[in-house]
Amino acid sequence: MIGELDFSNASVLVLGDLMLDKYYFGNVNRISPEAPVPVVKVNREEYTLGGAGNVVNNIINLKAKAYMIGAIGKDSNKSVIKQLLDEKQVNYHLLERDLPTITKIRVVGEHQQIVRIDFEEIKPLEQEELEEVKQYILSLINKVNCLVISDYGKGMVTFDLSQFVVNQAKEKNLPVIVDPKGSDWDKYRRATIITPNLKELSDLLKIEIKNDDEEIETYGQEVRKKYGLTYLLVTRSEKGMSLITENEVYHIRSEAKEVYDVSGAGDTVVATLATAMSTGINTLDAVKIANTAAGIVVGKIGTAPVTLDELKNALKGYRNRKLRHLQDLIVEIAMLREKGKKIVFTNGCFDILHRGHIEYLKKAKELGDVLIVGLNSDDSVKKIKSKDRPINRQEDRAELLASLEFVDYVVIFDEDTPYNLIKEIRPDILVKGGDYKLEEIVGREFAKRTITLPFIEGYSTTAIIGKIKKGRRDQ
Structure with a gap:
């Protein structure tokens, strides 16, 4: 089914809401005299790429090539994002907007998140900005094998831009994978694959869908037809994934043995799926590989990406949580x-x-x-x-x-x-x-x-x- 994985020739363009995740880790030994809140004595800080940036991070860790198109603000955090992308040797085009760089600060004390502080202003692209991003896409589309739309609802993925990506990809016969947000799926119409989780699918249809094969098949097929999708891939937590095609539905069961943290699992699925499809692996096998990757990443703490060696070993049936990079x-x-x-x-x-x-x-x-x-x-x-x-x-x-x-x-x-x-x-x-x-x-x-x-x-x-x-x- 799946031979020795080699993603060195894979090349993926990721378009979406780029974020900076800042973590401050420390100890809590007392309550503040100023208010009934814990005082966190910070002893370590960590910066990582978030949002669409986490998709890129996963692609790079699979030893594939990634291109990133996103937006940053005209502030000090833009330099941190550029440095992180440079360190990972990512090719990027970043639109500088008169908005803050989307930043999420998490303060963690004694293994417990104390507070999250968000810096963001949600504003759709203006026409001039939209045209600039379209030119970025046109300059890169001949260099890639697959496109990803990573929508976090922060304003980057508009109807016009999303449809522009889909239309350009169709002309080039390239797959488009969408990680959706919200209930406006018209902007994703005619994409190759959309990858909602069960809650996102329920929110789209405004009903509660049970995590049941029959319900997933019924409602999933309805959505696939309505939006003209080639495939719909529903991620179902402990029950794995369901790939809905025109003629068949495939239920791929979960590979996870111990779940420690589901943070970033959706990004890992999208990144692995895109990377695998970039090398010509058929869609069903690519989904199985992505499912295996998801089983690995939920066994980690935080949003640590899956490495190529871990994925290779897992696909060979080799799983041991004690072996770490x-x-x-x-x-x-x-x-x-x-x-x-x-x-x-x-x-x-x-x-x-x-x-x-x-x-x-x-x-x-x-x-x-x-x-x-x-x-x-x-x-x-x-x-x-x-x-x-x-x-x-x-x-x-x-x-x-x-x-x-x-x-x-x-x-x-x-x-x-x-x-x-x-x-x-x-x-x-x-x-x-x-x-x-x-x-x-x-x-x-x-x-x-x-x-x-x-x-x-x-x-x-x-x-x-x-x-x-x-x-x-x-x-």
Whole structure:
């Protein structure tokens, strides 16, 4: 059905309401004397692309190319958005309006959102602005394989602009995917796919639609015909998705095993669907891939996007929440720290897992609440050991480590040492084997404490390999 994913030739144009999400994380230790509200002592801040920008972020993380058309204000936040887009190497055309850059500030204390502050002024595009955006679209449309309209109802996606996108795409035989907002769907008429969730579909028809296959089919087909859509894709939370076509309805069941946070799941679906269709993958298979991506992203905290490696592994039937990329892990660590959890870090090759490793890792976990294991990649092992190592591939070594109940997370790194990993994680306790002297331990300056643990005598991967080789020679 679906071969090895390669999105390097995929190219998607995203048009929509671009936003800046600001997060302030901190601790709450007292109530303000000025009013009965908590005082948040901020210790970390984070800026991310929001709205249509989150769709772009997901596309980039799938190793595809993204073009962004949106609007910003003439204020300081426009520079932050441009910097974030530049860092991700996104090609963009941004309309500068005499309005504030749409910004959402969230203050989070003790893992609880205390308040959200919005800066926005909703105003449809004026004729001169509309013509400018149309020229942007015409300059880019020959460079892309798919178009996305990401409508958050903030004024960017007008009837005229939306229909212009649809008409241009039809002329070029390109798919248009719409993430809708509100009940004015006339502006999306004749799009290839619209992706409402169940509530959005209910709001459109002004009735309560049950999360039931039969009702989804009946009302979904009605909507598909009314607006001249090729497909309607209804996202149904824990029940997965339903793809409604002219002749068939396909119910794709949910891939999620544990739901932690649904933030940004819709953006992930749209981005993955568009990226997959950009490479020529048929619509049903693209929907199945998007459904798998949604199952991954709801297992994360916050709006962290799905990576291509995670998607590939999940499609192969490989799912283990303990295996994380550093980018995702940093977000999770911040949340764990806000809950008062003590982070322990250690690293190694763990080429042939043996009793010595098990006892060492058990003792490491006893030093704190969360044990993170940095695992040398295959290329890294070859550099520090020999060209004949590792014996077991990194995927197999990672899976074995993750299967241990006292290991909480495994993150693979390519460098010779875990210096950069430790610098980013900044563990409460850094643990190494007893054959290291404290002053030799890399990255100890980023840990609150550094501890060495003795190995069990007689157990080592080198010794095991030696025994195997000797056995062969004795045969």
